[in-house]
Amino acid sequence: MLISDIAVIMNLITIALLGFLVSALLLSITWRLIDKFVDSYSIQSQKVLILMWVSGPWILGLMTMLFFSPIFENTAIYRWVDNVVHWHSFYVFQLDSWHGVTIILFTLFSLALIVIRGSGLYRQGDALLTLSHFSNTVRGSKCYPGLQIIDSNIPTAFTSGLFRPVCYVSKGLIENLTDSELNIVVKHELAHARNKDPLSKTLIAFLSAYYPRKLAQGFNAKYALVTEFIADQSTATVYAAEDVAATLVKVARLQKAFPQRQSNTSQSYFGSHDITHRVQQLLTPTNKPMPLIVPIAFMSAMLCLTIFTVDATHHLVESIFTHS
């Protein structure tokens, strides 16, 4: 049994975790309700919503912990909150209680996640190095410094690298595109590199892994699409949106025509509707912004609900299990 400041810290971590789990549940339910309406808002609004939802459990968990924290026990707000919600036995903590089990399970899950994601990233990094070795990758060119050209007839272009993203375009794509089309592809990839999209996608993938699998896949797919929209829009500030859309369709056709025996690269990257979505977004962009106050007000409501649910859950579970 831990008594003293360490017990306080462990209890605060338990509160944060309960807040995390409760808010993840609440946010999962609400996302299912709003998911179909999200697409009607502007790209930036969609991005903000996804970021808020995947980081929501962490932020709400931490804020719930702060509300319960005795650090602020001399403040008026703490006294007010304490009248409504409170945590018993702050200075006592037992590792073999349900509090301890919650912390241990969450830590194990997080460690497993880090190992799995980390090894996945390592495998990808290694494959990229091997690719550069075998494909006689040419670093940069007169027209496109920073671009790497892969000596392969597969029509592909992608940006990879977490902290120093690098754009790759294959010879198979270069040879089949006009100069203007190639510029569009390169500008699009450079936009990904500028926005550090591989890194942000990795973070989203990590954060969303705490949600149910299907929902996590939905977040990742939607966020990936949003990054494509943003890179497309960035390219469409220099080239006509119709030209960007036409290039997108042409590249899709080239990939489609490429014998699948040799590669199914990127074939499963997006669903069939994503190119359709991107073309539609280029031709008729959705500009309806969501006022920032809406998600902020929603998250505030979620915070109140989380705090009350944590308190209720704690009391309910305590009536079944005890700390000892």
Next chain:
Amino acid sequence: MFLGELEKQVLQYLWTSPGVDVKRVHAELSKQRDSSLNTVQSALERLFKKGLLRREKQGHAYLYFAQIERGDLIAKLIDSVASDFVSKGESSLVAAFSSVSSEMDEAQLDKLEKLIERQRKQLKKGDTGADK
């Protein structure tokens, strides 16, 4: 697919010189790096076990051949770069310009092209109207 530096060099050599034994591979690679015959033999063994090489016995020695073409390996590697999260809808390390699902058929692409063309015409019409 993890490939060590020596394995990469062995594979690279076998693409240009198929059907050689370990001594020949060692002789060639020792121009580039200091590796013992045993080390080269181990690298060949590993590549064989990974299914990247095949071998034929000739006398007491094995002759090695690349089992996979350079282009096919590059295709596999591009797949690996994009695949880990991709197949689960969780692409992270890669941001590709265009990726087309196998479900996306020519008709859908034709439809998109027509949509783009229609928009171009409408814009042209609008510009002409504005000029008048």
